Amino acid sequence: MKYIDVENWPRRSQFEFFRGFAQPYFDVCVRVDVTGVRQRTRENKESLFANMLFEAMGAVNEIPELRQRIRGDQVVEHALVHPNFTVLNANDVVNFCTGNCRLDRAEFAADVARLSAATQVLDELQLGDDAIRDDMVFATSLPWLDFQAISHPYAGNSENSGGFGDSIPRLAWGKIVENNGRSSVSVQLTVHHALADGLHVSRFFQALESRTC
Secondary structure, three states: OEEOOHHHOOOHHHHHHHOOOOOOEEEEEEEEEOHHHHHHHHHHOOOHHHHHHHHHHHHHHHOHHHHEEEEOOEEEEOOOOEEEEEEEOOOOOEEEEEOOOOOOHHHHHHHHHHHHHHHHOOOOOOOOHHHHOOOEEEEEEOOOOOOOOOOOOOOOOOHHHOOOOOOOOEEEEOOOEEEOOEEEEEEEEEEEOOOOOHHHHHHHHHHHHHHHO
């Protein structure tokens, strides 16, 4: 992790402008070709969720602006950010757990499976210490719905944000659909406008599709 020199930062004026907004987040939803990742999942009998999460986090970590977070008047840039993802238990109640980004796909998938199994047996929401980390990306999947857009809750500067302020990106994808032999899915990325612009979001989607198509 490193601290950004805000005074000499090229986007200092954008940072100072957008950080004061009551709603400083913006969303982009794009249909992404995932034919490759879906085929690999089927052939190897792997978890589609784990493979999608692996590729999405790989794309996120390629973009420095998506690894930056606001801490008071300062901005930090993490060397690596990790997924905080949703898990559905037997009572159809959602809980959360934080995984670790790994370069090895098999290790990442095993980590997701282990964390998901441990979280599925919990009857109540348990966030733990991971809830106050800002080296995360909140990730969720709605495999039942081919959505066109989605909105998310934000902690803002409340105690639920761990004192960092809520500048953590949100990532969501929906139901995979097939058309003319290709598979695609709606993917939405939400970012804090003080840290990133449409250019950086576009770079994320380019990186993601290069990994999934």
